[in-house]
Amino acid sequence: xxxxxxxxxIPVFTRALNNLSAIxxxxxxxxxxxxxxxxxxxxxxxxxxxxxxxxQVQIATDAVKGCxxxxxxxxxxxxxxxxxxxPQLQERIAKTQxxxxxxxEAQLEGSEGKTVTLxxxxxxxEFKGLPYLSGVALPNLYFHVTTAYAILRHNGVELGKMDxxxxx
Amino acid sequence: xxxxxxxxxIPVFTRALNNLSAIxxxxxxxxxxxxxxxxxxxxxxxxxxxxxxxxQVQIATDAVKGCxxxxxxxxxxxxxxxxxxxPQLQERIAKTQxxxxxxxEAQLEGSEGKTVTLxxxxxxxEFKGLPYLSGVALPNLYFHVTTAYAILRHNGVELGKMDxxxxx
Numbered sequence: 001x002x003x004x005x006x007x008x009x010i011p012v013f014t015r016a017l018n019n020l021s022a023i024x025x026x027x028x029x030x031x032x033x034x035x036x037x038x039x040x041x042x043x044x045x046x047x048x049x050x051x052x053x054x055x056q057v058q059i060a061t062d063a064v065k066g067c068x069x070x071x072x073x074x075x076x077x078x079x080x081x082x083x084x085x086x087p088q089l090q091e092r093i094a095k096t097q098x099x100x101x102x103x104x105e106a107q108l109e110g111s112e113g114k115t116v117t118l119x120x121x122x123x124x125x126e127f128k129g130l131p132y133l134s135g136v137a138l139p140n141l142y143f144h145v146t147t148a149y150a151i152l153r154h155n156g157v158e159l160g161k162m163d164x165x166x167x168x
Numbered sequence: 169x170x171x172x173x174x175x176x177x178i179p180v181f182t183r184a185l186n187n188l189s190a191i192x193x194x195x196x197x198x199x200x201x202x203x204x205x206x207x208x209x210x211x212x213x214x215x216x217x218x219x220x221x222x223x224q225v226q227i228a229t230d231a232v233k234g235c236x237x238x239x240x241x242x243x244x245x246x247x248x249x250x251x252x253x254x255p256q257l258q259e260r261i262a263k264t265q266x267x268x269x270x271x272x273e274a275q276l277e278g279s280e281g282k283t284v285t286l287x288x289x290x291x292x293x294e295f296k297g298l299p300y301l302s303g304v305a306l307p308n309l310y311f312h313v314t315t316a317y318a319i320l321r322h323n324g325v326e327l328g329k330m331d332x333x334x335x336x
Contacts, residue, residue, distance in 0.1 A: 001281040003171040003298060012302045046214070047321040113169040130171060134180045139333055142310030143317075150318045153215040165307055 005071060005112050006105040009133060013064040013100055013141065019166035020060060020145045021093050026159055027053075027152040028086040034156075038086055044151050053151045055081075057089045060144035061096040067137035068103050070118075071111040071129050173239060173280050174273040177301060181232040181268055181309065187334035188228060188313045189261045194327055195221075195320040196254040202324075206254055212319050221319045223249075225257045228312035229264040235305035236271050238286075239279040239297050 031038040043052045051059070058081050069076040077099050083089045112130040119125075127136065149164050199206040211220045219227070226249050237244040245267050251257045280298040287293075295304065317332050 001278070003173070003176070003280050005171070007298065008171070008176065008302055015303065016307070046318045047324075050321060110169070112171050130175065134176055135183065136333065138306065139184070139310055142307055143314045143329070143332060146311045146314035147318060149311075150214045150315060153218060154322075156215075161311070164311060165304065 004105065005108040005110075005129065005133070006103075009068060009071065009108060010100050010103055012138070013068065014097060015166055016141055016145055017061070017064065017093050017097055017100075019164055020057065020148060021090060022166065023145075023149055023152060023159060023163050024057070024086055024089055024093075026163065027155075027157050030152075030157045031086075039084065041152060041155055041157075042084060042086070042089075044155055046147060046150055046154065050147070053148055054083050054089060056144045056148040056151065057092065058083065060141055060148065061092055063137055063140040063144065065096050065099050067133060068100055068108075070116040071114060071133070072103055072107040073111075073114070074107070172273065173276040173278075173297065173301070174271075177236060177239065177276060178268050178271055180306070181236065182265060183334055184309055184313055185229070185232065185261050185265055185268075187332055188225065188316060189258060190334065191313075191317055191320065191327060191331050192225070192254055192257055192261075194331065195323075195325050198320075198325045199254075207252065209320060209323055209325075210252060210254070210257075212323055214315060214318055214322065218315070221316055222251050222257060224312045224316040224319065225260065226251065228309055228316065229260055231305055231309040231312065233264050233267050235301060236268055236276075238284040239282060239301070240271055240275040241279075241282070242275070 027041050028038060031041055042054045045052050061079070066076050079092055079095065083092055112128070114129040116127050116129060116132050117124050118127065118136070145164065149159060153159055195209050196206060199209055210222045213220045229247070234244050247260055247263065251260055280296070282297040284295050284297060284300050285292050286295065286304070313332065317327060321327055
């Protein structure tokens with residue numbers, strides 16, 4: 001059984017975003033039940049100089065749409081980063097999922113060895129597809145999903161590890 | 169260029185643990201500089217019913233040694249979960265790294281299709297090697313490394329995303 005780039009990208013990204021969506025839904029439901037202004041959660045941070053919840057969701061979606069597009073050799077869909085509510089964040093996740101669903105196995109075939117260029121602090125940095133996925137995109141995705149989870153947990157939302165790991 | 173299970177496990181695990189080790193070193197240095205009892209950090213949590221820092225490190229190491237051993241079809245090294253200090257956590261990471269370094273490419277060859285059995289809440293759950301890696305082991309690893317990072321950030325330790333993503 002050969003391992004394809006598709007297998008270790010699209011379904012993995014989709015699952016992480018599905019879990020992020022479910023985590024945000026629990027946050028929104030908790031805010032409603034406790035009569036907490038949802039923007040308190042949306043703007044909450046783990047540290048004063050870390051990004052708030054909304055930005056965590058934006059970057060998580062950026063990580064996967066950027067990775068999928070670069071590996072497929074197509075333009076990265078650009079979103080405006082203006083989300084300020086749970087429904088808007090869900091819409092961003094849904095738009096990202098729709099983009100991921102549009103990527104075919106053929107588009108990613110052989111992309112493990114493809115050269116991709118990232119702008120990092122103003123400099124162009126080149127990666128091969130597989131080390132980019134394993135060393136940048138996936139850890140980055142999980143960093144921001146976990147931080148979104150941690151922000152909501154810190155604020156009393158009842159979440160467990162299975163909300164993060166999810167099924168499929 | 170074919171993708172091997174070795175490529176997407178051992179070097180990825182090693183890099184995440186190297187970064188975790190560096191993050192903990194910054195935590196220890198911050199405690200020393202600010203004359204904070206290191207056990208305050210070791211026992212700190214993001215939420216009262218989340219695990220403290222020490223346990224995050226234990227589970228992160230468990231995630232990778234369990235995955236590597238199951239895929240290789242060898243016994244999982246057992247550690248006692250008694251660490252209560254930064255040096256002891258570093259020692260646990262070093263022991264895990266030594267185990268990862270002992271795994272050869274040949275031992276993991278073809279393990280993407282291998283059946284592995286996990287005990288989840290008392291039940292045996294079967295996975296194939298690749299979905300186990302992509303859907304359980306990797307997200308779990310990054311969850312606990314990110315949570316360790318978040319605990320220290322929340323406590324004022326100066327860390328940035330590059331400490332988490334690391335080089336190699």
